[in-house]
Amino acid sequence: MKFDNPEDIIQFTPLWEGERFANGRPKVPEDVLRRMRKITVEEAWGPLWHRGYTFQFEGEFKIIHPDQIMVGRAVTAVMVPKRPDLHESLLDYGHRQEGRKGFFNQWVIDSLVEDDVVVVDMFDKVQLGTYVGGNLSTAISTRTKRGGAVIWGGIRDNQQISEIDNINVYYRGSDPTAIADVTMVGMNVPTRIGKAICLPGDIVLGTPAGVIFIPPHLAELTVVQAEKSQVRDIFGFIRLKEGVYSTAQIDAAWNSDLYRDFVDWFDSDEAASGYRHLSWEKELEEARKLHGSGPGGDVRL
Structure with a gap:
């Protein structure tokens, strides 16, 4: 040996x-x-x-x-x-x-x-x-x-x-x-x-x-999924405090309208600045395919 x-x-x-x-x-x-x-x-x-x-x-x-x-x-x-x-x-x-x-x-x-x-x-x-x-x-x-x-x-x-x-x-x-x-x-x-x-x-x-x-071989994927979870939580906390969405909407699958709101926030809000290396094209496409702008199944990774 x-x-x-x-x-x-x-x-x-x-x-x-x-x-x-x-x-x-x-x-x-x-x-x-x-x-x-x-x-x-x-x-x-x-x-x-x-x-x-x-x-x-x-x-x-x-x-x-x-x-x-x-x-x-x-x-x-x-x-x-x-x-x-x-x-x-x-x-x-x-x-x-x-x-x-x-x-x-x-x-x-x-x-x-x-x-x-x-x-x-x-x-x-x-x-x-x-x-x-x-x-x-x-x-x-x-x-x-x-x-x-x-x-x-x-x-x-x-x-x-x-x-x-x-x-x-x-x-x-x-x-x-x-x-x-x-x-x-x-x-x-x-x-x-x-x-x-x-x-x-x-x-x-x-x-x-x-x-x-x-x-x-799973290290980068693991980090990306963790970062996406973190920044979605930041957005969710903000919108819940603003009374824009209910907890049921935030905790369930996000439809394409909610995802578009999230991406607009993600691109402009300072709270998301440390996460802007992330891409959301896959999530947006999956939301459109699964349930458009209505409620549906979970598309989170």
Whole structure:
């Protein structure tokens, strides 16, 4: 086996058609990451769930900075309990054949770049399962700038890590012991985090509710649908306060007349200025086809 193997990563992510890192990991554009920071777990969850991606969220974490949003591209690792023959073979292979330094967790962190998030299955091990402490968290901070870590296992040096404010860490528990008796059997491979699955290059969205892993080929669609939901809500609140529409009209499908009112508002009102990269041609056309200017079925995405 090879660690961080480009051929494997490309095989795991065949639906991604955009730019990739040298190791084959999907590189979702920075603009999508920036916009992702403004959406909620629920807004991200909907487009994934309705497309069959029903195992992307996990909420059973402790969080170093509970009020801080984390967004980045996943770098994954899978750890297992130590078996001496396997352990020595893989450690030796990494050192001799791939030129890696230190222990398995250091290999992963040494590979990080800006906007990365480490995603590690430590099989829920906390004692002797502390994947990062103060030093490695500082390295994550330096390399990723605003990324972090999602660890299905433990951390140590919580007080030191909590002072690093440009990253976030999601973890299962803390313990003063150092990492031991574990072996890495995969780097940038499919990784289980509790009830969820994460692939290398997934967009990791961490919020106070937990973490959701967004496949790269669905990242921009997810952001667009979330932004459309947000700006429709802004318009709806305004029109409800003005008494123009009832809650039933706003909450139900929008007919073409209501959509035209919305688009006129969208093109001119300052409250919509941050969303003007969005297009509404598809929604207008669907409204016309489904029910013209009368009431009808839901055309929302």
